[in-house]
Amino acid sequence: MPVTRPHKDLRSPRPLQERLISNVLLACAIVSVLTTAGIILVLLVETVGFFRVVSFGQFFGDTEWTPLFARKRFGIWALISGTVLTSAIAVAVALPLGLLGAIYMSEYASQRLRRVLKPAVEVLAGIPSIIYGYFALTFVTPVLQRVIPDLAGFNALGAGIVMGVMILPIIASLSEDAIYAVPDSLREGAFALGGGKCAVIRRVILPTAFSGIAASVIIGISRAVGETMIVAIAAGQQPRFSFDPRVAIQTMTAYIVQVSLGDTPAGTLEYRTIFAVGMTLFVFTMALNIASFYLRNRVMRGGVL
Amino acid sequence: MTRVDRQRAESEAGSSDALASPKMRVEDLRAWFGRSEVLRGITMPVAERRSTAIIGPSGCGKSTFIRCLNRMHEVVRGARTSGRVLLDGEDIYEDGVNPVRLRQLVGMVFQKPNPFPMMSIRENVLAGLRLQGIRPKNRDDLVERALRQAALWDEVKDVLDRSGSSLSGGQQQRLCIARALALEPEVLLMDEPCSALDPIATAKIEDLIHELRKQYTVVIVTHNMQQASRVADYTAFLYLGELVEFGRTDRIFTSPSDPRTEAYITGRFG
Numbered sequence: 001m002p003v004t005r006p007h008k009d010l011r012s013p014r015p016l017q018e019r020l021i022s023n024v025l026l027a028c029a030i031v032s033v034l035t036t037a038g039i040i041l042v043l044l045v046e047t048v049g050f051f052r053v054v055s056f057g058q059f060f061g062d063t064e065w066t067p068l069f070a071r072k073r074f075g076i077w078a079l080i081s082g083t084v085l086t087s088a089i090a091v092a093v094a095l096p097l098g099l100l101g102a103i104y105m106s107e108y109a110s111q112r113l114r115r116v117l118k119p120a121v122e123v124l125a126g127i128p129s130i131i132y133g134y135f136a137l138t139f140v141t142p143v144l145q146r147v148i149p150d151l152a153g154f155n156a157l158g159a160g161i162v163m164g165v166m167i168l169p170i171i172a173s174l175s176e177d178a179i180y181a182v183p184d185s186l187r188e189g190a191f192a193l194g195g196g197k198c199a200v201i202r203r204v205i206l207p208t209a210f211s212g213i214a215a216s217v218i219i220g221i222s223r224a225v226g227e228t229m230i231v232a233i234a235a236g237q238q239p240r241f242s243f244d245p246r247v248a249i250q251t252m253t254a255y256i257v258q259v260s261l262g263d264t265p266a267g268t269l270e271y272r273t274i275f276a277v278g279m280t281l282f283v284f285t286m287a288l289n290i291a292s293f294y295l296r297n298r299v300m301r302g303g304v305l
Numbered sequence: 306m307t308r309v310d311r312q313r314a315e316s317e318a319g320s321s322d323a324l325a326s327p328k329m330r331v332e333d334l335r336a337w338f339g340r341s342e343v344l345r346g347i348t349m350p351v352a353e354r355r356s357t358a359i360i361g362p363s364g365c366g367k368s369t370f371i372r373c374l375n376r377m378h379e380v381v382r383g384a385r386t387s388g389r390v391l392l393d394g395e396d397i398y399e400d401g402v403n404p405v406r407l408r409q410l411v412g413m414v415f416q417k418p419n420p421f422p423m424m425s426i427r428e429n430v431l432a433g434l435r436l437q438g439i440r441p442k443n444r445d446d447l448v449e450r451a452l453r454q455a456a457l458w459d460e461v462k463d464v465l466d467r468s469g470s471s472l473s474g475g476q477q478q479r480l481c482i483a484r485a486l487a488l489e490p491e492v493l494l495m496d497e498p499c500s501a502l503d504p505i506a507t508a509k510i511e512d513l514i515h516e517l518r519k520q521y522t523v524v525i526v527t528h529n530m531q532q533a534s535r536v537a538d539y540t541a542f543l544y545l546g547e548l549v550e551f552g553r554t555d556r557i558f559t560s561p562s563d564p565r566t567e568a569y570i571t572g573r574f575g
Binding site: 188192194 | 423435437
């Protein structure tokens with residue numbers, strides 16, 4: 001069939017609709033970037049306001065955190081230690097369980113079982129964290145108290161364990177992705193060299209998937225550091241520089257909740273503390289996210305892991 | 306195989322020492338993926354310290370066949386076999402045979418070079434031993450010997466700590482051969498080892514096979530008939546899961562007894 005269309009058809013302008021859609025999408029993208037920038041700006045302004053009154057030395061050189069009391073002290077380490085302690089307990093729970101679960105799902109389970117198990121694990125991630133919080137306070141802590149009699153009602157241990165259960169699906173699912181993505185040719189090569197299954201997993205598959213597994217753990221830690229409800233409900237509100245998991249502590253997030261829910265007037269120094277703490281928290285999670293981003297990039301480039 | 310062929314193969318066997326007491330003997334080997342039967346009863350010997358080529362068109366079952374010789378076929382889900390494969394007279398499919406131990410004696414090189422990316426060249430050579438939990442004392446000697454045997458030593462002796470995947474495709478494949486040789490296997494299976502390589506790298510591997518067959522029993526799958534005629538002492542032609550013809554390579558290529566073999570090697574199909 002001969003082409004009968006006149007040539008000028010080739011020059012027709014892009015339809016209005018196309019340009020409109022492209023602009024609308026651009027606007028959406030800009031809104032989300034601007035929102036993030038706005039939040040960081042507010043955080044920065046208030047943090048600067050805070051550090052006009054409180055010195056870096058007072059903030060980073062002290063281990064007492066009592067900004068709401070008459071004798072004010074601003075040692076952020078008291079809150080950082082709480083965050084680090086609960087997150088460490090969470091990782092101690094979630095890393096072995098998540099990694100072993102991921103190995104099972106990827107290397108041992110049948111395809112059919114894997115298709116059931118993986119979504120089932122991911123459902124755990126859909127449970128609202130407030131439910132985990134009450135679970136930690138009203139179930140896990142009483143059970144633990146039978147084993148550890150001097151465990152306080154609010155404590156880092158119960159909250160940390162439950163937080164570990166919360167980040168378990170993240171670590172299990174993302175690690176499973178990384179392990180499953182190891183090419184079969186490497187498995188075959190290892191089996192053909194006379195490796196038993198365990199040896200092949202340990203010496204070839206896990207090292208190859210290392211970046212992806214590390215990224216999953218870092219994302220898990222990042223979630224644990226930023227987690228608020230569980231620690232606010234079950235870990236207590238007593239900032240103290242201590243790594244004793246049996247007693248009540250306070251995390252950075254829980255402190256922000258405490259002040260935000262209270263009647264601290266805006267613009268006061270007490271009010272500004274939550275921005276300084278928020279900034280510290282933001283630096284933590286930002287660093288973790290950058291690390292995991294970097295690791296995942298290495299995985300995607302597919303070269304030497 | 307027809308009866309005449311079999312007699313002919315046996316008379317060839319009689320005339321050559323190599324087939325009188327073969328290293329391996331395949332007897333009525335059948336293999337399935339799920340319900341489809343990809344090998345339909347194959348019987349043939351594998352001569353010791355000789356190279357045997359398996360040729361045939363795509364999908365004829367040659368890769369499956371070679372993977373049955375070190376029980377790699379069963380690694381795939383839904384794959385199973387029947388029949389016997391004798392290694393030095395012992396059936397490798399018998400109960401009690403540990404496939405892990407078997408694969409130490411019967412090494413394998415794959416179609417696509419698959420060095421372990423997170424290991425250095427040195428670690429790749431030692432990978433088989435590490436996988437078996439062996440930490441040899443004379444590691445450096447072992448690495449050098451395997452790399453020399455694989456004709457790779459001169460190219461990599463100064464960069465042994467570099468990643469295995471930093472090498473070219475042909476070097477990677479020779480690294481995989483070194484990795485297999487480091488275990489001092491008795492049989493070396495090669496599943497189209499040159500199909501991912503350029504002609505120069507291919508020539509190097511072929512030269513290597515010439516050397517290796519003096520010391521090892523080599524079985525090589527290839528879709529390249531020139532390659533089979535260059536590197537193999539014996540050739541088996543597989544078609545649709547059946548062994549059509551087996552014999553000395555020169556005989557197969559000059560006077561094939563089965564019209565299908567002749568049609569294949571003259572390029573009329575495949």
